[in-house]
Amino acid sequence: MSKKVRxxxxxxxxxxxxxxxxxxxxxxxxxxxxxxxxxxxxxxxxDQSRYVAGAEEYIFDTLKWCRxxxxxxxxxxxxxxxxxxxxxxxxxxxYAERLVKDGYAYYAFDTSSELEKMxxxxxxxxxxxxxxxxxxxxxxxxxxSLTEEEVNKLxxxxxxxxxxxxMPEQETISFNDMIRGxxxxxxxxxxxxxxxxxxxxxxxxxxxxxxxxxxxxSHAFRGEEWLPSAPVHILLWKYLFGIENMPQWAHFPLxxxxxxxxxxxxxxxxxxxxxxxxxxxxxxxxxxxGFKEKGFIPQGFINLLALLGWNDGxxxxxxxxxxxxxKFSMERVHSAGAHFDYDKAKWYNHxxxxxxxxxxxxxxxxxGFLPENHDESKLDKIISLVKDRCTLLTDFTxxxxxxFKAPETLDTDSVKPKWNDAKQLFFVELIRNYxxxxxxxxxxxxxxxxxxxxxxxLKPGELMLPFRIMLVGGKFGPGVxxxxxxxxxxxxxxxxxxxxxxxxxx
RNA sequence: GGCCCGUUCGUCUAAGGGUUAGGACACCACCCUUUCACGGUGGUGAUACGAGUUCGAAUCUCGUACGGGCUACCA
Numbered sequence: 001m002s003k004k005v006r007x008x009x010x011x012x013x014x015x016x017x018x019x020x021x022x023x024x025x026x027x028x029x030x031x032x033x034x035x036x037x038x039x040x041x042x043x044x045x046x047d048q049s050r051y052v053a054g055a056e057e058y059i060f061d062t063l064k065w066c067r068x069x070x071x072x073x074x075x076x077x078x079x080x081x082x083x084x085x086x087x088x089x090x091x092x093x094x095y096a097e098r099l100v101k102d103g104y105a106y107y108a109f110d111t112s113s114e115l116e117k118m119x120x121x122x123x124x125x126x127x128x129x130x131x132x133x134x135x136x137x138x139x140x141x142x143x144x145s146l147t148e149e150e151v152n153k154l155x156x157x158x159x160x161x162x163x164x165x166x167m168p169e170q171e172t173i174s175f176n177d178m179i180r181g182x183x184x185x186x187x188x189x190x191x192x193x194x195x196x197x198x199x200x201x202x203x204x205x206x207x208x209x210x211x212x213x214x215x216x217x218s219h220a221f222r223g224e225e226w227l228p229s230a231p232v233h234i235l236l237w238k239y240l241f242g243i244e245n246m247p248q249w250a251h252f253p254l255x256x257x258x259x260x261x262x263x264x265x266x267x268x269x270x271x272x273x274x275x276x277x278x279x280x281x282x283x284x285x286x287x288x289x290g291f292k293e294k295g296f297i298p299q300g301f302i303n304l305l306a307l308l309g310w311n312d313g314x315x316x317x318x319x320x321x322x323x324x325x326x327k328f329s330m331e332r333v334h335s336a337g338a339h340f341d342y343d344k345a346k347w348y349n350h351x352x353x354x355x356x357x358x359x360x361x362x363x364x365x366x367x368g369f370l371p372e373n374h375d376e377s378k379l380d381k382i383i384s385l386v387k388d389r390c391t392l393l394t395d396f397t398x399x400x401x402x403x404f405k406a407p408e409t410l411d412t413d414s415v416k417p418k419w420n421d422a423k424q425l426f427f428v429e430l431i432r433n434y435x436x437x438x439x440x441x442x443x444x445x446x447x448x449x450x451x452x453x454x455x456x457x458l459k460p461g462e463l464m465l466p467f468r469i470m471l472v473g474g475k476f477g478p479g480v481x482x483x484x485x486x487x488x489x490x491x492x493x494x495x496x497x498x499x500x501x502x503x504x505x506x
Numbered sequence: 507g508g509c510c511c512g513u514u515c516g517u518c519u520a521a522g523g524g525u526u527a528g529g530a531c532a533c534c535a536c537c538c539u540u541u542c543a544c545g546g547u548g549g550u551g552a553u554a555c556g557a558g559u560u561c562g563a564a565u566c567u568c569g570u571a572c573g574g575g576c577u578a579c580c581a
Contacts, residue, residue, distance in 0.1 A: 010581090011581085012580075012581045014580085014581075044581060046580090046581085047579090047580055047581070049580085050580065050581080108579090110579095112578095112579080115578090115579090124507085125507065126507060126508080127507065127508070128507040128508070128577080129507085129508085129577055131508090131577070160579090162579050164579095180511070180512090183510075183511080184510095185509075185510075186509080189508070189509055189510095190509080191577075193578095194578080194579050195579095196579085197579040198579055199579080201579090203578095203579070203580085203581085204580075204581050208581095223575090224510095224511065224512090224574085224575065224576095225575055225576065225581090226575095226576090226581090227510060227511065227575075227576075228509070228510055228511090228575075228576040228577070229576075229577095230510090251511085253511085253512080253574095254511095254574070254575070256573095256574075260573085260574060260575085261574075261575070304518095307518070307519085307530095308518070309518085309519095311518085311519060311520075313520075314520085314529095315519095315520075315528080315529045315530075317518095317519095317529085317530060317531095334518095334519080335511075335512065336511085336512050336513065336574095337511090337512070337573085337574060337575085338517090338518065338519090339516095339517060339518075340517090340518095341516095341517045341518065341531065341532080343517080343531055343532055344517070344518060344530075344531040344532080345531095346531090347530085347531055347532090348531095350544095354544080386543095388543080388544060389542080389543050389544075399543095414541090459540080460540070461540030462540075463540090464540060464541075465540075465541060468541055468542095469541090472541085472542095474541085474542085475541045475542060476541065476542040476543075477541075477542070477543090478541095478542090478543090479539095479541090480541075
């Protein structure tokens with residue numbers, strides 16, 4: 001009888017959520033839903049100096065946009081709250097003290113300048129950055145190096161202290177990672193990480209273990225950057241709650257940019273979004289672009305993220321969220337880091353836009369992607385014409401604006417060199433014909449167009465490009481008679497007339 | 507520097523001892539379309555290197571190289 005699957009995403013509210021973060025959410029969510037479990041979001045805000053206003057709300061807005069709603073969180077409630085670590089502060093101290101009492105941790109009174117001095121003094125060719133560990137701890141000011149009286153005196157004097165874990169001298173710490181298999185560490189090489197900070201807040205290391213225990217987390221997933229600190233967490237589980245109760249770990253491969261771990265800087269540097277949604281740092285007003293505002297739809301975004309490091313073993317690449325839940329398995333998550341490819345990302349989005357119904361596309365486009373002066377009554381027809389030509393929602397504007405507003409400039413270079421009197425006369429006659437046409441639809445317009453052409457001994461193909469330039473302004477867009485259909489008689493004729501003046505001008 | 511993780515086309519990846527090493531994005535060509543896309547067909551393009559195990563290795567083992575991560579009273 002295995003216990004209920006409960007997974008958590010534990011972001012630090014220090015800014016926007018980037019690709020890797022959302023993928024971690026996604027894999028957590030998929031694993032939970034696949035196994036009938038719960039998905040919990042816990043806010044890791046133990047570093048008060050890094051508090052950023054609005055970041056927490058942003059995280060939840062992002063999850064909502066992605067349709068990855070938690071079962072329990074600050075916003076969703078649940079039986080294991082509070083879901084904000086700063087509000088759980090009281091429960092960490094007792095565990096830290098228990099560790100000290102049991103000899104697994106100790107008080108350390110070193111000031112930051114003393115720590116800095118140590119790192120300088122012990123620095124060498126062989127040891128780039130000396131650690132606070134079994135080699136150095138007896139040379140520092142802590143309850144291991146000082147006498148009991150000295151320690152008690154320091155504590156009584158309210159000297160600021162931290163509690164550090166005392167890493168054992170010779171122990172191999174192993175665990176089974178769901179993605180990587182057995183991973184081993186030599187305890188003598190791991191440093192004495194701070195567990196409880198001088199301000200009474202826990203560090204991530206203590207908080208993650210205590211909270212995962214108290215929230216009955218069954219599987220703990222996080223990015224590969226956490227792998228080196230895993231031995232600390234494993235020891236803490238062993239000391240505090242029993243290794244048999246420890247969740248199963250999986251460390252996801254990193255998402256890489258052109259130069260290592262993808263960073264928000266890569267976005268502006270290479271011209272692609274890195275955050276899920278736009279994020280503006282309140283203090284600096286520095287904007288980091290988001291996939292949402294760039295014109296991605298949630299289905300496309302989720303799909304591209306899911307396949308960045310995972311596949312179902314077949315050649316299928318387009319998955320809905322429901323399909324992902326059904327097919328997902330941790331065993332098929334890759335162990336190697338994946339470079340983010342913006343071209344492929346856009347392809348996923350395009351595939352999803354093509355699958356959208358007109359109504360669904362309209363819903364998406366109405367969230368800020370409509371061109372100015374658009375005509376509501378024509379929207380559905382226009383969407384049916386141009387939807388598949390949009391890779392991003394932002395493409396809709398340039399694909400559709402000519403429907404609502406006559407082009408300001410015409411691509412005359414594509415027309416003028418081959419322009420002649422015969423063509424001029426054709427369009428004059430076309431205007432006359434279209435003015436008298438009672439039936440204004442694409443089929444009628446096309447057959448009339450071709451009939452006049454043939455009567456005048458002209459090839460329709462040589463006339464259709466000019467016609468398109470007249471209506472659209474450039475060499476793009478859907479079928480030209482469909483465009484004329486939507487434009488209606490008056491506007492179509494007006495654009496032909498206007499263009500004729502330009503084309504015939506010497 | 508130390509520790510940890512990793513290494514199949516440019517990129518994402520399939521192939522878990524026997525395949526002409528497959529697919530997708532991107533790129534190129536052709537077809538379709540008298541626009542541009544979409545779509546279709548085809549093409550260029552990869553097992554990092556060296557040993558070993560084996561009748562046989564992309565696949566197992568070891569070494570080397572390379573890449574990445576961590577090395578805070580940040581997460």
